[in-house]
Amino acid sequence: MRLSTVILPVRRWSEGGRERWRRAEELGFHAAYTYDHLSWRVPFRDGPWFGAVPTLSAAAAATSRLRLGTMVTSPNFRHPVPLAKELITLDDLSDGRITLGIGAGGSGFDATALGGEAWTRRERADRFAEFVPLLDRLLTEDEVTAEGTYYAAHEARGLPGCVQRPRLPFTVAATGPRGLRLAARHGQAWVTTGDPAANESGTPADSRVALARQADALEKACADTGRAPDTLGRTLLTGFTPDRPLESLDAFVDFAGRHAALGFDELVLHWPLPGTRFEADEKIFERIATEAPAQLGRAG
Numbered sequence: 178m179r180l181s182t183v184i185l186p187v188r189r190w191s192e193g194g195r196e197r198w199r200r201a202e203e204l205g206f207h208a209a210y211t212y213d214h215l216s217w218r219v220p221f222r223d224g225p226w227f228g229a230v231p232t233l234s235a236a237a238a239a240t241s242r243l244r245l246g247t248m249v250t251s252p253n254f255r256h257p258v259p260l261a262k263e264l265i266t267l268d269d270l271s272d273g274r275i276t277l278g279i280g281a282g283g284s285g286f287d288a289t290a291l292g293g294e295a296w297t298r299r300e301r302a303d304r305f306a307e308f309v310p311l312l313d314r315l316l317t318e319d320e321v322t323a324e325g326t327y328y329a330a331h332e333a334r335g336l337p338g339c340v341q342r343p344r345l346p347f348t349v350a351a352t353g354p355r356g357l358r359l360a361a362r363h364g365q366a367w368v369t370t371g372d373p374a375a376n377e378s379g380t381p382a383d384s385r386v387a388l389a390r391q392a393d394a395l396e397k398a399c400a401d402t403g404r405a406p407d408t409l410g411r412t413l414l415t416g417f418t419p420d421r422p423l424e425s426l427d428a429f430v431d432f433a434g435r436h437a438a439l440g441f442d443e444l445v446l447h448w449p450l451p452g453t454r455f456e457a458d459e460k461i462f463e464r465i466a467t468e469a470p471a472q473l474g475r476a477g
Contacts, residue, residue, distance in 0.1 A: 178443070179444075185211065202242055213278075249280040252308045268340045319334065351369075352372070370414045385435060423465065
């Protein structure tokens with residue numbers, strides 16, 4: 178079981194931002210991710226919020242071993258052609274430590290920030306189904322020309338390509354059949370935050386049942402695409418299910434063990450932020466980062 182963290186981009190680099198990424202590496206996290214939004218939900222909507230790509234560029238310079246990435250990028254305000262160039266650059270700056278978390282996006286503030294109407298759920302799915310394969314090509318081929326319903330590329334150059342070959346890994350966020358098939362075809366891992374209904378009003382046991390259903394649907398998607406399920410990593414972005422895994426080290430070890438039994442091999446913990454849904458005792462958080470892996474190893 179790998180433990181990773183999400184560092185929300187809410188601190189100025191000179192006022193604690195740099196130190197938080199360095200501390201993530203010191204604590205031994207497998208990876209540190211950040212959200213790729215223009216702004217996010219309340220209470221973050223009216224506070225500081227910095228861009229993901231520049232933040233990850235600075236984090237690459239401030240660290241040397243920690244994997245870095247987005248959790249997640251979406252088509253809401255991204256186009257595959259410039260995104261591919263930015264990702265190739267990030268992968269180079271980090272010496273091959275970038276993972277792209279990617280999802281279809283939602284109907285939040287990002288959806289209308291460029292002045293258009295928010296896309297329907299169907300349109301988001303349609304765009305995502307075109308976005309991911311094109312981005313895959315742009316990161317693996319020297320030159321791409323493509324004409325789709327939503328996205329086009331004309332002699333788009335991908336030189337020199339990613340440090341990681343054939344390209345940097347994708348962790349695909351999905352819960353529906355179409356998204357899960359994209360994960361099976363193009364992902365090196367799949368990520369979920371759980372089931373929205375169970376997260377809203379269910380119990381931890383309800384959440385695990387729902388996650389098991391998602392995992393079963395992922396296995397079906399793998400079968401449909403000819404993918405061996407055990408070649409696709411499974412990531413849970415925590416902080417949304419009814420569980421309270423950061424209450425204590427023992428609570429986390431129990432939580433991690435139950436989710437490892439569902440097939441998850443990476444748990445991503447939000448770095449504690451006072452006054453938000455991610456509030457937690459930072460000392461307990463650091464104990465989890467440093468002590469839980471050994472306990473989980475013994476349990477395995």
